[in-house]
Amino acid sequence: GQQVMQIPQYQHVQEGEDFTTYCNSSTTLSNIQWYKQRPGGHPVFLIQLVKSGEVKKQKRLTFQFGEAKKNSSLHITATQTTDVGTYFCAGRTGFQKLVFGTGTRLLVSP
Amino acid sequence: DSGVTQTPKHLITATGQRVTLRCSPRSGDLSVYWYQQSLDQGLQFLIQYYNGEERAKGNILERFSAQQFPDLHSELNLSSLELGDSALYFCASSVWGRYDNEQFFGPGTRLTVL
Numbered sequence: 001g002q003q004v005m006q007i008p009q010y011q012h013v014q015e016g017e018d019f020t021t022y023c024n025s026s027t028t029l030s031n032i033q034w035y036k037q038r039p040g041g042h043p044v045f046l047i048q049l050v051k052s053g054e055v056k057k058q059k060r061l062t063f064q065f066g067e068a069k070k071n072s073s074l075h076i077t078a079t080q081t082t083d084v085g086t087y088f089c090a091g092r093t094g095f096q097k098l099v100f101g102t103g104t105r106l107l108v109s110p
Numbered sequence: 111d112s113g114v115t116q117t118p119k120h121l122i123t124a125t126g127q128r129v130t131l132r133c134s135p136r137s138g139d140l141s142v143y144w145y146q147q148s149l150d151q152g153l154q155f156l157i158q159y160y161n162g163e164e165r166a167k168g169n170i171l172e173r174f175s176a177q178q179f180p181d182l183h184s185e186l187n188l189s190s191l192e193l194g195d196s197a198l199y200f201c202a203s204s205v206w207g208r209y210d211n212e213q214f215f216g217p218g219t220r221l222t223v224l
Contacts, residue, residue, distance in 0.1 A: 033212070033213075041217075042112070042200060042215040042216060042217050042218055043153065043200070043202075043213075043215045044112070044215070045212045045213060045214070048212065088152065088153065097155055097158065097166045097168065098155070098213070099155070100145075100152050100153040100154075100155070101152065102152045103152050103153075
């Protein structure tokens with residue numbers, strides 16, 4: 001079945017440093033979504049990418065969908081302590097259900 | 111606040127017991143999804159309902175079942191509970207049943223099986 005892996009599993013950065021998490025699918029995706037889950041909280045939708053090579057920005061966050069639509073990345077510029085949490089990608093193949101990635105836990109030290 | 115409500119927030123029970131988790135979707139959302147999140151684990155999709163009918167099944171055990179009622183709220187029933195069923199159970203909702211819809215997650219129910 002479809003698998004979605006994320007790397008790294010965990011990253012600890014100093015405030016102000018950049019952070020990137022990568023999402024890789026075993027199959028070509030129709031679209032990919034990104035969610036953030038704060039410690040003790042629930043996942044919150046961040047963005048959806050649909051087109052090959054698509055790049056979207058939300059303030060300090062940059063999301064990219066690979067040309068082959070099998071991978072995606074989330075880059076945070078100049079992290080802040082409010083960025084702490086686990087970032088999940090979720091991909092879909094055709095009309096199949098969303099498959100969530102394994103998540104990347106981000107810790108930011110002041 | 112996502113607009114999705116889940117009750118109860120916490121549930122502590124013993125092995126072999128049966129529990130029911132309840133979810134009310136956002137107003138206007140027709141689709142409900144159930145997920146299981148174990149400690150330090152990702153989100154495991156269990157089941158989806160759309161307008162009262164089962165739409166998709168994931169890694170849901172036979173001991174688990176769910177339904178969506180005419181008022182669109184949903185219940186997840188977990189029976190013959192085992193220690194390994196201890197987890198956070200999330201409900202999410204979306205407007206339609208399509209998988210390119212944004213999903214809105216509830217606060218979750220933390221189940222502890224002793």
